[in-house]
Amino acid sequence: MADYRWRDEPNIIARLVNADKIKTFSTQQVIIKPNEAMAMIMDGRIGDILSETVVKNLAGGFGRWFGEQMGVTATDRRLLFAMTGPMDYMVPFEAAMSDGQMAKGHANLRLKIAKDDLPKLLNIFANRAPILRRNDVTAIIQTELLNKVIQPCVAACNGTDDLRGSLFQERLEMTAEMEMRNLLSNMGFTLLKAFAITNPTDMELVDQHRARQAAIAAGESVNAEHAAHMFHQQEISALARIEMEVSIARAQAAGKVTVEMESELKDLRKREAHWQAEFKRDKALQDLELEKVETLHGLDQDKKQAKVDQAMAMFEQVQAKKTARVGQMQDHQNQRMDHQNDMQMKMMEMAKEAGALTPEVMQEFFKQQTAQKAIDGDGTEGGSQYSSSPTAKSQPPPPPNNCCGLVIQPGWSACPKCGKNLA
Numbered sequence: 001m002a003d004y005r006w007r008d009e010p011n012i013i014a015r016l017v018n019a020d021k022i023k024t025f026s027t028q029q030v031i032i033k034p035n036e037a038m039a040m041i042m043d044g045r046i047g048d049i050l051s052e053t054v055v056k057n058l059a060g061g062f063g064r065w066f067g068e069q070m071g072v073t074a075t076d077r078r079l080l081f082a083m084t085g086p087m088d089y090m091v092p093f094e095a096a097m098s099d100g101q102m103a104k105g106h107a108n109l110r111l112k113i114a115k116d117d118l119p120k121l122l123n124i125f126a127n128r129a130p131i132l133r134r135n136d137v138t139a140i141i142q143t144e145l146l147n148k149v150i151q152p153c154v155a156a157c158n159g160t161d162d163l164r165g166s167l168f169q170e171r172l173e174m175t176a177e178m179e180m181r182n183l184l185s186n187m188g189f190t191l192l193k194a195f196a197i198t199n200p201t202d203m204e205l206v207d208q209h210r211a212r213q214a215a216i217a218a219g220e221s222v223n224a225e226h227a228a229h230m231f232h233q234q235e236i237s238a239l240a241r242i243e244m245e246v247s248i249a250r251a252q253a254a255g256k257v258t259v260e261m262e263s264e265l266k267d268l269r270k271r272e273a274h275w276q277a278e279f280k281r282d283k284a285l286q287d288l289e290l291e292k293v294e295t296l297h298g299l300d301q302d303k304k305q306a307k308v309d310q311a312m313a314m315f316e317q318v319q320a321k322k323t324a325r326v327g328q329m330q331d332h333q334n335q336r337m338d339h340q341n342d343m344q345m346k347m348m349e350m351a352k353e354a355g356a357l358t359p360e361v362m363q364e365f366f367k368q369q370t371a372q373k374a375i376d377g378d379g380t381e382g383g384s385q386y387s388s389s390p391t392a393k394s395q396p397p398p399p400p401n402n403c404c405g406l407v408i409q410p411g412w413s414a415c416p417k418c419g420k421n422l423a
Contacts, residue, residue: 004030006081013137014082014113014121016130035085039118041078046119051084082121082132086112086192089134091142093196095154103154103163105198107145109176111137111189120188141183148179150196160201169195289404290418 006015032038032053040047091107113121124132124140153172157163176194184191200208344365351361402408404418 006030006079007036007083011134012083012131013087013134014080014124014132016122016125017079017081018130019077019079035083037082037084037113037115037118039080039082041076041080041122043076049115049118051115080118080121080125082113082118084113084115084118086110087134089138089141091138091145091150093146093150093154095146095151097154097157097159097163099159101160101201101203103157103198103201105196107150107172107176107194107196109141109145109180109191110193111184112192113188114190117188117190120186124187137187137189140187141180144183145176145180149176149194153196160204163198163201172196 006017030038032051034052037049037051039049087110089109089111091109092105093107094102094104096102121132124136128136149172153168153175154163156171157168162168173194177191180191180194348365403420
């Protein structure tokens with residue numbers, strides 16, 4: 001069995017159906033829900049009002065067709081369906097307050113249709129289409145609602161604060177209940193609740209804009225403070241990082257210097273150890289050389305002393321022989337001088353006797369005698385060979401050619417082993 005659906009969209013509130021348009025040979029049924037109601041109108045009379053039930057044989061099927069053929073059933077049969085549950089109706093409005101500001105918004109009316117008031121909807125359908133939608137109800141009540149309820153209540157507000165207060169909502173609800181009762185009652189509606197939903201006014205928009213700008217400024221200030229704090233933190237972090245890097249660089253430089261100094265110190269210690277080893281070795285060698293030199297020097301001293309003694313003895317012998325020879329030569333010279341003097345005296349006497357002794361002869365005689373004495377003086381061994389000049393006596397003896405077994409090099413002022421002065 002097929003079901004008949006009278007409401008195919010949410011905005012449909014009521015519908016008046018002619019039963020002749022749904023007659024068919026097959027039977028149909030209608031399910032009436034708890035928030036729905038159906039009134040049967042037969043030949044202009046209100047029949048039963050049904051709710052929460054299932055209506056079968058809505059069109060009558062074959063039985064109704066047979067009854068119509070026989071002239072038994074009614075000639076005009078209509079069905080009135082309606083929603084009995086509460087529904088909200090939004091009525092837009094625009095009204096001025098006492099301070100000149102315009103209040104815009106919507107008036108919300110919560111209405112319901114009582115089951116017993118369902119036939120009153122026929123007053124609406126008398127001049128309208130058989131379908132009643134939500135916007136149709138809004139259009140019917142809008143004019144009276146704006147002029148009797150919205151504008152007087154909004155005009156009583158002195159400003160935005162009064163418009164947003166609870167007193168405005170209470171006054172609006174009481175006014176709507178009193179002023180709209182007659183109209184709604186004739187339509188079959190019952191007012192359950194009335195309140196206004198107002199949009200922000202111009203001053204509220206200005207205040208919102210001011211608050212928004214203040215919030216933006218405060219946010220920018222906070223952002224600036226945060227950025228400054230971040231910059232400060234970054235500066236502190238950068239300074240700490242730079243200080244750390246400088247400390248690390250200093251530590252690395254100090255470490256490098258320390259490593260270099262330690263390396264140089266190790267090299268110096270190695271050199272010092274090497275030098276000490278060489279010094280000890282050279283000192284040991286020098287000590288050995290000194291011992292050898294002292295030993296050889298002792299032997300050389302003995303040999304030298306022996307040689308010196310032998311030389312002194314030979315020198316004494318030579319001097320003795322020289323003294324003897326000088327004495328013999330002196331005697332010989334004296335004899336020769338005496339003989340020469342005798343001869344010269346004789347020759348002077350002979351010249352005197354002959355009368356040839358003149359001053360020139362005497363002068364020549366004296367020259368020859370002087371020359372002879374000079375010759376005799378130079379020809380003596382003691383006077384020429386063994387006599388020494390003052391220049392020869394003032395010159396120092398020549399330096400030795402060697403010392404301590406080492407050949408003396410030019411420029412040495414002392415022996416490197418014994419320290420003896422070589423100047």
